[in-house]
Amino acid sequence: MNKLKDIFTGRNTFAASLGLAAIILLFLAPRAAVNVDEQLHYPHAQKVVNWYFTGGADKTCLETPVTNLKYYGQSVDNFTALINRVFQIDNEFLTRHFTGAFFFWLLLLFAGLTGKQLTGSYYVSALIVVFMLATPRLFGQAFGNLKDIPFATGYLAAIFFMIKFVQELPQPRWTTAVWLGLAIAFTNSVRIGGLVLFGYLAIAMVLIILLKPFLLKQIFSTKSNFVRLSGQMLTVVLTGYFAGLVFWPFALQNVFVNPFESLRVMEHYKVSIRQVFEGEWLWSTQLPWYYLPKWLLIATPGFLLTGFAVFSGLFFFQLKTNRKQLFTELFLFFTLLFPVVYVMLIGANLYSGYRQMLFVVPVLVILAALGFYNLFTLLKNRFLFAGVSVALFIMVLIPVKHQVLTFPVDYVYFNQLSGGNKKAWANYEYDYYFHGVKEAAEDLIAQTGGNNIIVASNCNLSNYFEKLPNASFRYVRFLERSSEDWDYGIFGVNYIHPRLLKSGKWKSSQIVKTYYHHGNPIVVLMKRTDKSDFEGINLADSGNYPEATELLEKALKADENNVWLISYLAKISLKQNDFESFNRYLQQGRAVYPEYEPFFLLEAQQLFTNGKLNEAKTVLDKVLTINPYYNVAASMLNEVKKKLNDNK
Amino acid sequence: MKRVKNLMAIIASLVLSIPFVASAQDGGTYIDSLNVQDSSYMQPLTTTTEQSSSNSTTMIIIAAIVVVAVIAFVVLRKKKK
Numbered sequence: 186m187n188k189l190k191d192i193f194t195g196r197n198t199f200a201a202s203l204g205l206a207a208i209i210l211l212f213l214a215p216r217a218a219v220n221v222d223e224q225l226h227y228p229h230a231q232k233v234v235n236w237y238f239t240g241g242a243d244k245t246c247l248e249t250p251v252t253n254l255k256y257y258g259q260s261v262d263n264f265t266a267l268i269n270r271v272f273q274i275d276n277e278f279l280t281r282h283f284t285g286a287f288f289f290w291l292l293l294l295f296a297g298l299t300g301k302q303l304t305g306s307y308y309v310s311a312l313i314v315v316f317m318l319a320t321p322r323l324f325g326q327a328f329g330n331l332k333d334i335p336f337a338t339g340y341l342a343a344i345f346f347m348i349k350f351v352q353e354l355p356q357p358r359w360t361t362a363v364w365l366g367l368a369i370a371f372t373n374s375v376r377i378g379g380l381v382l383f384g385y386l387a388i389a390m391v392l393i394i395l396l397k398p399f400l401l402k403q404i405f406s407t408k409s410n411f412v413r414l415s416g417q418m419l420t421v422v423l424t425g426y427f428a429g430l431v432f433w434p435f436a437l438q439n440v441f442v443n444p445f446e447s448l449r450v451m452e453h454y455k456v457s458i459r460q461v462f463e464g465e466w467l468w469s470t471q472l473p474w475y476y477l478p479k480w481l482l483i484a485t486p487g488f489l490l491t492g493f494a495v496f497s498g499l500f501f502f503q504l505k506t507n508r509k510q511l512f513t514e515l516f517l518f519f520t521l522l523f524p525v526v527y528v529m530l531i532g533a534n535l536y537s538g539y540r541q542m543l544f545v546v547p548v549l550v551i552l553a554a555l556g557f558y559n560l561f562t563l564l565k566n567r568f569l570f571a572g573v574s575v576a577l578f579i580m581v582l583i584p585v586k587h588q589v590l591t592f593p594v595d596y597v598y599f600n601q602l603s604g605g606n607k608k609a610w611a612n613y614e615y616d617y618y619f620h621g622v623k624e625a626a627e628d629l630i631a632q633t634g635g636n637n638i639i640v641a642s643n644c645n646l647s648n649y650f651e652k653l654p655n656a657s658f659r660y661v662r663f664l665e666r667s668s669e670d671w672d673y674g675i676f677g678v679n680y681i682h683p684r685l686l687k688s689g690k691w692k693s694s695q696i697v698k699t700y701y702h703h704g705n706p707i708v709v710l711m712k713r714t715d716k717s718d719f720e721g722i723n724l725a726d727s728g729n730y731p732e733a734t735e736l737l738e739k740a741l742k743a744d745e746n747n748v749w750l751i752s753y754l755a756k757i758s759l760k761q762n763d764f765e766s767f768n769r770y771l772q773q774g775r776a777v778y779p780e781y782e783p784f785f786l787l788e789a790q791q792l793f794t795n796g797k798l799n800e801a802k803t804v805l806d807k808v809l810t811i812n813p814y815y816n817v818a819a820s821m822l823n824e825v826k827k828k829l830n831d832n833k
Numbered sequence: 834m835k836r837v838k839n840l841m842a843i844i845a846s847l848v849l850s851i852p853f854v855a856s857a858q859d860g861g862t863y864i865d866s867l868n869v870q871d872s873s874y875m876q877p878l879t880t881t882t883e884q885s886s887s888n889s890t891t892m893i894i895i896a897a898i899v900v901v902a903v904i905a906f907v908v909l910r911k912k913k914k
Contacts, residue, residue: 665868781869790864
């Protein structure tokens with residue numbers, strides 16, 4: 186028994202948990218899905234690497250007017266592009282996924298070490314590692330998300346060294362100062378939002394002096410202490426700022442201006458993306474102030490919310506007692522709350538759940554683990570202790586079971602409080618990273634053999650078909666799929682109005698297989714046996730209306746929910762002044778999808794053409810309420826308003 | 834002289850026709866493209882997200898004050914006790 190106790194020391198348990206995590210990560214990295222952001226950031230990373238290889242001659246990485254990619258430091262993406270280029274690695278995404286796994290492992294390490302800092306117990310560190318692994322929104326993005334996970338790693342590493350630095354006052358060690366500077370530099374190199382860490386350092390210093398006023402005297406009364414500390418602070422600031430810019434071409438163009446320009450762009454990101462939230466379809470710039478707290482509440486596992494509630498409760502309840510770690514606990518509280526409060530106050534443009542705010546989750550995990558640790562130390566009754574342990578074990582098992590069943594789409598997790606994944610589908614953004622496409626792409630590749638095929642998709646994941654010489658890939662929006670020439674379609678059940686999803690009328694007769702996640706459809710594989718729809722649209726665009734109508738009618742009979750075809754038929758009728766058919770098509774289309782914007786535009790056009798300006802204005806106002814970014818309707822509305830003014 | 838007059842007349846008619854060319858498309862061309870975007874990558878926002886940096890700075894200060902005030906309250910309460 187004693188021998189067993191010697192083996193399972195806290196330190197060994199922590200090391201074993203990290204070892205186990207490494208094995209899991211190494212096993213899963215080659216099986217992970219590629220996400221849509223990888224297809225955006227990796228090509229940019231290749232351009233960044235080329236900027237360095239050409240000595241700055243190739244400036245393509247600085248010209249990103251549409252994607253804003255130059256504003257990202259994205260050092261880890263750049264690192265993988267460099268490795269792939271130097272070692273001429275064929276499977277580029279595998280390099281990325283192993284790199285992601287490594288940074289996630291580092292995140293586990295620093296989270297565990299911070300737990301040890303707080304409690305002095307490595308058992309807490311091991312508990313933190315388990316909690317982190319059982320947090321699907323975090324672990325599920327470990328491989329492909331080379332922005333948010335490495336940023337979280339840098340953020341937590343900086344907090345860890347900051348706590349260490351402050352605890353070592355009045356004479357912090359130089360190694361601590363250097364590591365702190367490097368951690369801040371790394372965080373900034375991923376995303377310039379890491380600049381906030383300088384503010385954290387200042388607040389940590391103020392907080393520790395508030396709690397231990399005698400430190401002020403020790404620092405200022407001894408010249409050597411003061412000079413040493415000033416030098417260390419300068420080292421942290423200079424290293425943290427400038428070392429973070431070395432692998433970022435845009436920042437290097439003007440090191441004092443461009444990082445701040447990037448910060449401004451990031452805080453008010455100009456790209457708006459349509460999101461499903463609370464059963465509504467909104468643009469990300471329209472989302473309510475409580476978007477982030479609500480997402481944290483519904484997508485964080487129950488054991489973390491419970492642990493955090495226990496921690497908070499005990500913390501305030503036990504304030505009278507002399508807490509050794511008051512500074513660390515308060516500081517961690519601050520690093521969790523400040524970013525959340527800040528993005529709510531500035532109305533930051535958030536989307537994809539709390540992906541951009543993933544960096545606060547490890548702090549939440551640490552505080553939740555601390556909550557359970559504090560609770561366990563209070564429980565003197567053996568049965569109560571066992572009861573709480575069993576309850577915690579069961580609570581952890583719930584997300585773990587989800588992860589095992591749904592990998593590599595395990596990051597799509599909703600807790601029991603929100604009603605779970607079943608209730609969340611069509612009410613909240615689901616597989617926004619299109620991880621589900623992997624299985625469908627593999628199935629299609631297995632089916633097609635050597636036939637020449639054109640694959641269409643509503644995402645950019647062409648990577649799955651790049652090695653197939655007989656396959657070509659093209660992007661098309663799901664509802665507008667008939668406008669493109671393709672043989673097979675792999676469509677994520679994304680960017681579809683939640684009410685259309687719930688009615689089931691989004692489904693096409695061309696679907697040959699649907700891929701489910703907890704019973705919810707997330708991807709469909711489609712096969713096109715007849716191209717009447719595509720040919721009909723081409724004929725309509727070239728003005729051959731009779732033949733177009735014939736083909737489109739035929740296609741619509743085979744795929745009766747295809748609102749794009751209905752809108753085309755309505756358009757043809759309108760152009761031919763056949764108002765009876767026009768109204769019939771409009772009615773037919775609205776029976777499938779009442780909120781579809783083209784129907785409003787067509788109706789407004791008909792009213793406008795017939796001089797019914799006020800009615801046209803009402804219709805256009807309505808469609809712009811549904812979709813403020815339907816620019817063609819906005820242009821028509823301006824014209825209608827102008828005409829109404831002229832008529833006055 | 835006649836050629837110059839003709840040239841001037843052509844230029845004048847071209848200039849005068851600009852408002853008609855630039856004005857709305859009464860002929861129904863608004864419905865030529867019915868496409869619906871999923872993201873505004875191609876359409877920079879001009880309203881909701883455009884805010885001045887000074888506004889951000891104010892917000893940073895407010896957020897920091899709110900969070901620090903909570904922490905200070907906790908610390909002072911503890912000290913009193």
